[in-house]
Amino acid sequence: MSESRPIALDAMGGDHAPHEIVAGAVHAVRERGLPVVLVGSPRVLYEALADHDATKEIPIVRAEEALAMDEGALASLRRPRSSIAVACHLVRRGDAAAVVSAGSTAGVVATGRLRLKGQQGVLRPAIAVALPTLPSPTVLVDAGANAEAKPEMLLQFAHLGAIYAELAHGVHDPKVGLLTIGSEAEKGNKVVKRAHELLQAGSGLHFAGNVEGHDLLTGKVDVITSDGFTGNVALKTMEGAVRYAFTELREAIEDSRIARLGAALQRSRIRELRRRLDAEAYGGAVLLGLNGTVVIAHGASKAQGISAACRLAADLAAAGVVPAIGERMAATGRSHRLW
Amino acid sequence: MSESRPIALDAMGGDHAPHEIVAGAVHAVRERGLPVVLVGSPRVLYEALADHDATKEIPIVRAEEALAMDEGALASLRRPRSSIAVACHLVRRGDAAAVVSAGSTAGVVATGRLRLKGQQGVLRPAIAVALPTLPSPTVLVDAGANAEAKPEMLLQFAHLGAIYAELAHGVHDPKVGLLTIGSEAEKGNKVVKRAHELLQAGSGLHFAGNVEGHDLLTGKVDVITSDGFTGNVALKTMEGAVRYAFTELREAIEDSRIARLGAALQRSRIRELRRRLDAEAYGGAVLLGLNGTVVIAHGASKAQGISAACRLAADLAAAGVVPAIGERMAATGRSHRLW
Missing domain, CATH: 3.40.718.10 (Isopropylmalate Dehydrogenase)
Structure with missing residues (x-):
């Protein structure tokens, strides 16, 4: 797993999206040295990046739809091109190391399960x-x-x-x-x-x-x-x-x-x-058991919280949590003593 | 319901029984003007009361057994003459207004259900x-x-x-x-x-x-x-x-x-x-839905906590919580709209 792959950051999810999310991305890139791509509406994100003079530092991946904070699991089915779905897709394709979203927990969980699928042997992420x-x-x-x-x-x-x-x-x-x-x-x-x-x-x-x-x-x-x-x-x-x-x-x-x-x-x-x-300070929640690392930042996250979530996502991807879970599932699945 | 009936205080339940329980009873009687009877081993309780010069102020009702703090629901069946069972019996007979115990929650709940029974229409206390x-x-x-x-x-x-x-x-x-x-x-x-x-x-x-x-x-x-x-x-x-x-x-x-x-x-x-x-300061938990008021003080209660629990028990008994629950159960039980 290459360390150089960026974090796919859902720029449209969260109470303070997109401005605080973009500010968090800028912080993660400049202060923590983490590569980040923003996923969302290009026009909106370009303007927000311009406010930080960061249009050349942080790439944008287009996603014209977004899940609202009060939308639950079903919306993820209705919006296959939402920013969180596209972020998951980048991980799935191997173009990003991990996903970070401050979107609604139910929406992120449902989209993650749909787009990244549960790892083999995992009963439920x-x-x-x-x-x-x-x-x-x-x-x-x-x-x-x-x-x-x-x-x-x-x-x-x-x-x-x-x-x-x-x-x-x-x-x-x-x-x-x-x-x-x-x-x-x-x-x-x-x-x-x-x-x-x-x-x-x-x-x-x-x-x-x-x-x-x-x-x-x-x-x-x-x-x-x-x-x-x-x-x-x-x-x-x-x-x-x-x-x-x-x-x-x-x-x-x-x-x-x-x-x-x-x-x-x-x-x-x-x-x-x-x-x-x-x-916010400790980076948020992690969705474990999917074929890809997904960090769910607090919905109320501001820039610092988003940046901390990017750090957590990068660390978990670098540590190889996904393959480690795969190995454990294979080992415990084989052994009847264990299950 | 006469206001003058005493609180039946389980003197043998709680981490600091019997000394802090007895001290709590003394506080309740002297500072709050609440009548209290102590239920437990007469010899032990007489000595503890003597330390407060209170042997003439607070009566003792004999119960030679007690439930240990780590004993659960089953122990209440094995010990029909435990201090908490005897305290419930005093309420059942109409000789006390309410029960207070700092004993194990599971033990108090089981004993209360066994000795006082659930009120008519109550699915579960x-x-x-x-x-x-x-x-x-x-x-x-x-x-x-x-x-x-x-x-x-x-x-x-x-x-x-x-x-x-x-x-x-x-x-x-x-x-x-x-x-x-x-x-x-x-x-x-x-x-x-x-x-x-x-x-x-x-x-x-x-x-x-x-x-x-x-x-x-x-x-x-x-x-x-x-x-x-x-x-x-x-x-x-x-x-x-x-x-x-x-x-x-x-x-x-x-x-x-x-x-x-x-x-x-x-x-x-x-x-x-x-x-x-x-x-401790707010007196503890109340077991609702039984034919009698039972207050469960925190297991770690000291004298102040026990005294506050006695206050709460006396207030609930005086307010008529048990008959009010009975009326509500009768009313909701009759109405199909409500159930």
Whole structure:
């Protein structure tokens, strides 16, 4: 896999498309040295690039249609020439290393599955998100691609997450936790209880047992496997709670006049912390299990978030996540002990 | 319902039983003027009360057995004379107004269902938790009693939560949200999609549509209905994320020497905010749908948390939550439009 192939960036997806997406591309190219192609309406994108004096630095690939942010999975069928579809096509043809889109998650997932297809042996592609734990992130899979999951899928999500943790975060033999409502093996719904048995029965993974909602940010495990419904609710709850705590805190600080001095002293530190906890800073979600790397940036991403997503996409492509998943699927598929 | 009946407090359940439970009882009696009986081992409790010079203020009801914190639902069958079972029995006999326990959630739920029985028309008792939103709390139901739920149960949880919001928080015609993974009606798993239809089809509730994880703390709705698996994961994720944000923040503050002065000035405000977000301060979870009020205090509760739980239990009993649920069940059960 050549490192020189560009990132195919869906310039029409996201709340702040196309201007912040274009600004993100410019940042990725100039500050990170990453090659990027913008996919979208040439006229609009050319003008936006001109604002940055970047028309000669960043190529444009034409796509006259786009998926709206409120369009779901079905729209991807109706619009085979949408910017996200064309971006996927560039990867499929080998002309781009990976796709980045800040479009609607449902639209990106559906289009990715349609255009790039699931890898052989993968039951369902799943979304992985790196939670900002220290020293290394905890990978949550599935964060929303599959609203329903069978126990075998939860086992496979654990494999996908483990490969991500190994290749993206350099974690050796990552510890896997199963998201449920109690630490004992019998805690959870039927799907989770069966998944617990599968994970324990020689899955080849380092299974550390059940984890609960409060373990998302403790770094207790390197990978958390979950169905996409629960995983998505947990992820959004986490983001909302962190935002809430910071907002309340700012009010508590501003409320007290005598505390203003202290607040001024601390503002930069708080900002720094907030940035680390901000979804944009860590680049977004990754759709694992397709024949190509797809990074889904937060819909509200601005330039910095898009640039971080390009970095993540380039790193994952360079690390060979797709072939690594292919090998793992082949190995686990062959072994009856493992499935 | 006489106001003078005491709260039956399970003195043997909780991480800090019996000493913090007894201290909580003393606080509830002396500071809040609430009548309390302690249920548990008389010898142990007499000694603990003696430490507070309270042997004459607080009666003891004997229960020689107790459920351990790691014991689940089955233990409640094996121990018919456990402290939580005896506490439920006092309510059943009419000798106590409500039960408070900091024992294991699974144990309290199972014992409550066994000893107090579900109210007529209630498909499944469910756990309600008041989330610390302003100006009034958002009630999350089910926060963990039922790991699996049918669509009809989600509708009923919404009714239970609405009654709670009306009686405990004085919210008129509470807005109900359905916890799922997108705002559009078709977002979610099969159970949630069907529940959406039921809630919309003249349920008699003020249905405000779908809500997502980040809406737990925005106060967008007064009641959030969810299966107990998702609800429990979301609740624990929220608690963990808030705790994480505060810990990180304290470290960020302490890290900077020049910020120490400011930190000292702000410490009391931060402590105050933290207390509001602390599960203990708002008294715990309520098991709704039984023939008796049962409050489940946090397992880690200390005296203040236990005392707050006693306050909550007394208020709910005085407000007549149990008869109000009975009336609603009778009304919705009669009307085919509603079910």
